[in-house]
Amino acid sequence: MNNIMNSLIRILLFSSLVGLLFSCGDDKVVEETTPYFGVAGNELEQAFTGASETRYVTVNTNRAFSATSSDPSWCVVEIVEDKVDNLKITVDGNGGVHDRTAQITVSSSGFDNVVITVTQGWIAALATDKSHLLLTNDNLTFTLKVTGNVEYVLELPSWITEKEKQANGTHLFEYGPIAPGERSGNIVIQSTGDDPGVSLTVPVIQRERIKKVASWLFDDPADLTKATMGKALEMVRNISYNPNAVFLSVDGPTESNKAVRIPVNCHFLADHGMIPKEGQNYVAEYTLLFEFKIPAVGRFYSFFQTELANTADAEIFVRSAIPPTIGVGATGYAGGGLIEAGKWHRLYLSFKPGDVKFFIDGQQFNSSTTSDARFRMSTAGVILCGGPWTKKDDNEFDIAEISIWNGALTLDNVKELEGIE
Numbered sequence: 551m552n553n554i555m556n557s558l559i560r561i562l563l564f565s566s567l568v569g570l571l572f573s574c575g576d577d578k579v580v581e582e583t584t585p586y587f588g589v590a591g592n593e594l595e596q597a598f599t600g601a602s603e604t605r606y607v608t609v610n611t612n613r614a615f616s617a618t619s620s621d622p623s624w625c626v627v628e629i630v631e632d633k634v635d636n637l638k639i640t641v642d643g644n645g646g647v648h649d650r651t652a653q654i655t656v657s658s659s660g661f662d663n664v665v666i667t668v669t670q671g672w673i674a675a676l677a678t679d680k681s682h683l684l685l686t687n688d689n690l691t692f693t694l695k696v697t698g699n700v701e702y703v704l705e706l707p708s709w710i711t712e713k714e715k716q717a718n719g720t721h722l723f724e725y726g727p728i729a730p731g732e733r734s735g736n737i738v739i740q741s742t743g744d745d746p747g748v749s750l751t752v753p754v755i756q757r758e759r760i761k762k763v764a765s766w767l768f769d770d771p772a773d774l775t776k777a778t779m780g781k782a783l784e785m786v787r788n789i790s791y792n793p794n795a796v797f798l799s800v801d802g803p804t805e806s807n808k809a810v811r812i813p814v815n816c817h818f819l820a821d822h823g824m825i826p827k828e829g830q831n832y833v834a835e836y837t838l839l840f841e842f843k844i845p846a847v848g849r850f851y852s853f854f855q856t857e858l859a860n861t862a863d864a865e866i867f868v869r870s871a872i873p874p875t876i877g878v879g880a881t882g883y884a885g886g887g888l889i890e891a892g893k894w895h896r897l898y899l900s901f902k903p904g905d906v907k908f909f910i911d912g913q914q915f916n917s918s919t920t921s922d923a924r925f926r927m928s929t930a931g932v933i934l935c936g937g938p939w940t941k942k943d944d945n946e947f948d949i950a951e952i953s954i955w956n957g958a959l960t961l962d963n964v965k966e967l968e969g970i971e
């Protein structure tokens with residue numbers, strides 16, 4: 551009985567397998583004999599951005615087919631064998647300023663053509679030849695070249711003005727010098743009109759370090775006002791006091807380093823060339839160097855005067871004290887024992903409101919927190935080596951060098967300048 555049942559089961563299983571085989575065979579025959587060809591409706595519109603891109607689309611078919619692009623210059627179509635996504639569409643970046651369209655026609659014998667519509671947008675583009683700008687007082691002009699496919703306007707920081715625009719897109723700008731320090735802003739390049747909005751920002755920084763801006767060495771007996779840096783001095787004589795007063799070329803600290811003897815009640819007027827800080831109309835940070843020699847102690851000698859009418863006190867003196875000191879009430883007097891008659895000294899007067907320092911022969915001898923307005927220099931200039939004629943504070947002395955820096959030098963700065971370790 552068991553054997554009979556087993557045989558029956560075997561027969562049934564065999565019959566089922568045969569049936570399966572036949573049914574599979576039937577399906578295969580159907581596939582081969584019923585052609586189909588099409589592209590899903592939602593794939594018939596292909597919209598691209600302006601950038602280059604590749605996409606794959608499925609052509610559902612069991613037949614050979616072909617595909618052509620109406621504009622292969624930017625829209626390329628290829629058939630990929632053995633892949634479900636068998637249609638490869640590649641678009642180049644759109645460098646133009648308009649949308650564009652192409653049609654891809656997919657054909658198979660015996661079927662209507664399928665048309666895939668490809669549309670591509672475009673990208674408004676602006677570019678500059680510099681990503682940022684670092685400016686100094688040295689040039690006062692700069693260029694920026696703008697390229698792109700859209701019209702644009704420029705927004706500039708208030709301290710920059712445009713001088714001209716050249717046909718190739720190069721803009722020429724100018725700006726003014728600044729006191730040591732920095733200011734910054736942005737140049738914004740913004741597209742205009744109906745174009746898709748695009749803007750670019752180019753940061754601009756103007757930076758200025760403290761530097762020597764004027765220097766007079768008095769080494770040329772024929773030209774005692776000559777500048778080696780900055781502008782020539784102007785000699786100012788008090789003719790009513792002494793009509794014969796003469797600025798004399800005299801020996802200096804060395805044979806080649808000569809000096810000038812400044813007569814009583816005479817002085818130099820200097821165009822220092824310094825620029826006020828933003829928002830100020832005077833110069834409050836500077837350093838003056840005087841290489842000087844006094845003929846005798848017990849008298850006043852005036853180094854500079856900020857009041858150009860020259861009626862008030864001068865600013866800094868060698869005092870008549872014995873031993874002599876240097877300063878004024880606002881800074882205090884100091885340096886007793888450091889200044890000798892008949893000897894050359896190099897004196898640096900470093901001014902910054904709240905931080906005033908004096909150095910002589912490479913050492914600091916006075917500091918003050920004064921921010922007295924008397925030390926502010928006019929942009930019109932400064933009186934050097936003299937003071938008010940009525941006060942008899944400016945006695946004859948010799949000067950081998952005057953130099954001006956447009957900021958307050960430190961002791962380290964002075965040591966470096968003087969070659970002191």
Ligand SMILES: [Ca+2]
Pocket residue numbers: 766767768769802807808809949950951
């Ligand atoms: Ca000299």
